[in-house]
Amino acid sequence: MASLRELSQKEVLFTGGHRLCAGCPAPIVVKQALLAAPRAPIIVQPTCCLEISSAVFPYTAWKTPYYHNAFENAAAVASGIEAAVKALKKRGKLDAGKDYYIICIGGDGGTYDIGFQALSGMLERGHRVLYICYDNGAYMNTGIQRSGATPYGAWTTTSHVGEAQKGKQQHRKDLAWIAAAHGAYVANASLHNWRDFMRKVEKALNYEGSSFINIQAPCPRGWRFPENMTVEIARLGTETCFYPLFEVEDRGQKWVINYTPKNKLPITEYLKPQGRFAHFFQKDNEYLIEEFQAEVDRRWEHLQRLAKMSAE
Amino acid sequence: MRKTIGLTGDGAAAEAMRQIDPDVVAAYPITPQTEIVERFAEFVAEGSVRTELVAVESEHSAMSACCGSSAAGARTITCTSSQGLALMHEVLYIAAGNRHPIVLINVNRTLSAPINIHNDQSDSLGSRDCGWIQLYCEGAQEVYDTVIQAVRIAEDPAVLLPVMVCLDGFVVSHNVEPINVLDDQEVKDFVGEFRPAYSLLDTENPVCLGNLTLPEYFFEHKYSQAYALEQSKGVIESVDQEFGAKFGRSYGIVEGYRLEDAEIAIVTLGSMVGTARAVTDELRSQGVKAGVLKIRCYRPFPIDEVVAALKNIKAAAVMEKALSPGAPGPAVFSDVLGALYHKGVHVNLISYVAGLGGRDVPARSIRRVYEHLEKIASSGRVDRILNYLDLRGWQ
Ligand SMILES: Cc1ncc(C[n+]2csc(CCOP(=O)(O)OP(=O)(O)O)c2C)c(N)n1
Numbered sequence: 001m002a003s004l005r006e007l008s009q010k011e012v013l014f015t016g017g018h019r020l021c022a023g024c025p026a027p028i029v030v031k032q033a034l035l036a037a038p039r040a041p042i043i044v045q046p047t048c049c050l051e052i053s054s055a056v057f058p059y060t061a062w063k064t065p066y067y068h069n070a071f072e073n074a075a076a077v078a079s080g081i082e083a084a085v086k087a088l089k090k091r092g093k094l095d096a097g098k099d100y101y102i103i104c105i106g107g108d109g110g111t112y113d114i115g116f117q118a119l120s121g122m123l124e125r126g127h128r129v130l131y132i133c134y135d136n137g138a139y140m141n142t143g144i145q146r147s148g149a150t151p152y153g154a155w156t157t158t159s160h161v162g163e164a165q166k167g168k169q170q171h172r173k174d175l176a177w178i179a180a181a182h183g184a185y186v187a188n189a190s191l192h193n194w195r196d197f198m199r200k201v202e203k204a205l206n207y208e209g210s211s212f213i214n215i216q217a218p219c220p221r222g223w224r225f226p227e228n229m230t231v232e233i234a235r236l237g238t239e240t241c242f243y244p245l246f247e248v249e250d251r252g253q254k255w256v257i258n259y260t261p262k263n264k265l266p267i268t269e270y271l272k273p274q275g276r277f278a279h280f281f282q283k284d285n286e287y288l289i290e291e292f293q294a295e296v297d298r299r300w301e302h303l304q305r306l307a308k309m310s311a312e
Numbered sequence: 313m314r315k316t317i318g319l320t321g322d323g324a325a326a327e328a329m330r331q332i333d334p335d336v337v338a339a340y341p342i343t344p345q346t347e348i349v350e351r352f353a354e355f356v357a358e359g360s361v362r363t364e365l366v367a368v369e370s371e372h373s374a375m376s377a378c379c380g381s382s383a384a385g386a387r388t389i390t391c392t393s394s395q396g397l398a399l400m401h402e403v404l405y406i407a408a409g410n411r412h413p414i415v416l417i418n419v420n421r422t423l424s425a426p427i428n429i430h431n432d433q434s435d436s437l438g439s440r441d442c443g444w445i446q447l448y449c450e451g452a453q454e455v456y457d458t459v460i461q462a463v464r465i466a467e468d469p470a471v472l473l474p475v476m477v478c479l480d481g482f483v484v485s486h487n488v489e490p491i492n493v494l495d496d497q498e499v500k501d502f503v504g505e506f507r508p509a510y511s512l513l514d515t516e517n518p519v520c521l522g523n524l525t526l527p528e529y530f531f532e533h534k535y536s537q538a539y540a541l542e543q544s545k546g547v548i549e550s551v552d553q554e555f556g557a558k559f560g561r562s563y564g565i566v567e568g569y570r571l572e573d574a575e576i577a578i579v580t581l582g583s584m585v586g587t588a589r590a591v592t593d594e595l596r597s598q599g600v601k602a603g604v605l606k607i608r609c610y611r612p613f614p615i616d617e618v619v620a621a622l623k624n625i626k627a628a629a630v631m632e633k634a635l636s637p638g639a640p641g642p643a644v645f646s647d648v649l650g651a652l653y654h655k656g657v658h659v660n661l662i663s664y665v666a667g668l669g670g671r672d673v674p675a676r677s678i679r680r681v682y683e684h685l686e687k688i689a690s691s692g693r694v695d696r697i698l699n700y701l702d703l704r705g706w707q
Contacts, residue, residue, distance in 0.1 A: 057529050073376035090362050
């Protein structure tokens, strides 16, 4: 991977002047991903915050080819682009020796939920595409509605907190696990650890097949925390093992944990600064914290077991 | 070498696709289109095409992949029917709005519910406002010829719009006809190279496609797209004429059959045209001045041609295989009526919805439509505008 000095001299193919909120994680993710790419990639985006804020006609923040089509089909659109690369290389219309890097960047709604089928199709067919999900755990673009990635108990505008119900009733879908079952290169990353994420992007882009990277992307508006805490919240997500850093190789066989906290923090450290979990700390609601912690532990132990098994 | 062989409508479409040898095909099986994608997959397996076939997991993804591939500068074809076209619906608008010259072969089948695999035109007529060019074929030879023409029309720099080539399910798709197949080289020469104005793969000259476009610009974008569709008629015509000059077959935008001195006429599209021609011949031999107007190009709607063909007709019936529930009349009927109004021409016009869900439309039924028209022509009075052919219990 390039050194920090080299990276500082590399042109970032995403400019300022976009309309994303202060403290938004998306441009941080984009900048890191673009810097990690060996050369200008082709970006495909489903409808989401990043899309509607970065490419408002007649402007664009992208200095690299960019295509948005619809909400649920970025992976299918990218499949078509990759098929075109193969076809045009076969006919000598493109330099067969040149690599074309295709990167989808989608929100969790367009990835876990409505775009899940297209993603699964792309991963199963093995198109050489890197799909990055900037996982802000809700449909932020339409105003903070719950998604398959929203954590248990979280307040959203479709999982309210009231007498009869305390936020989202279900735990998050474990998408990395599902993606790994397709045999793709899969990684979990977090924006506070840029070095880890960029290494994974570089690896994915050089992988002869599909890859999927889920990156933790705390959203100040949706999660209800101050704009200057985006990176800190991400760090806490990883230090509590709510959002562990790992990667899966060898067609789902080899699970590697990239970071193990010396001192696994209690989940309250992660929950407390976020307004979406405020009700967790109200009277008689301790069970929400317990349930949340138990699920974090269960998944973390499971991950450790998988890593241990593949190391044996 | 040109040769005449027996092919079904689906087989003829697949054969045209083989000769076009597109860069990318992304498709999904559905009756009665399946034979096209299956046959094409055989061509891929035997190596007679160099196409990248993306066997996607749904039609929504098929059209999405086609958009991606077309935006990347690859010549792109797909095919579907019915539920598949309905599932693509969202992306059909996007393909047209982003000006992707994709060719889609739609084998007409009805839409659920109730589920039914048989022919009518509800699927593509229901997609009439998506911004695609729509060409309806009468038989398998026309399917073969039109698929080849469609590539040229779509990619014409003045057009850059997707083209839907429609053929009636089973009636055309599964019936074997003698098809005159052109020489491979002739087809290659006719379609030529796809020279896209831009490509997503050109990283030195990046393009940004599919932007959020707010009220300040949206209307102008949509109008320019609609304008291109209107103007495409000239290209559809000239490509057809060039095809005719080279290969001896052309079809026109519309075709009037025995209309010159006709007093009554049926206006229709797809395979019903053929049956109507046969009935017309029979009526003519009995001294009835009957004729047929075939609408081959339905989008853009050929206002001038339709009105010119009908202006001296005393009574005409528009026959189509689709309902527009709750509308003042079904789609094609309403369009013909609108065209007449545009030109200030009055014709006694009625509608016949026929053949829904694969109900046969035999000659004897079409004869009854002509009888109805004769009554209107002689009385000068339209008794009923909306009619349903061979619908049990309807009177
Ligand atoms: C078929 C369809 N359904 C719904 C929408 C409305 N919509 C646009 S973006 C979006 C949510 C995006 O959420 P996510 O993918 O999580 O990305 P985020 O905005 O949170 O970054 C929704 C519901 C749409 N554009 N298309």
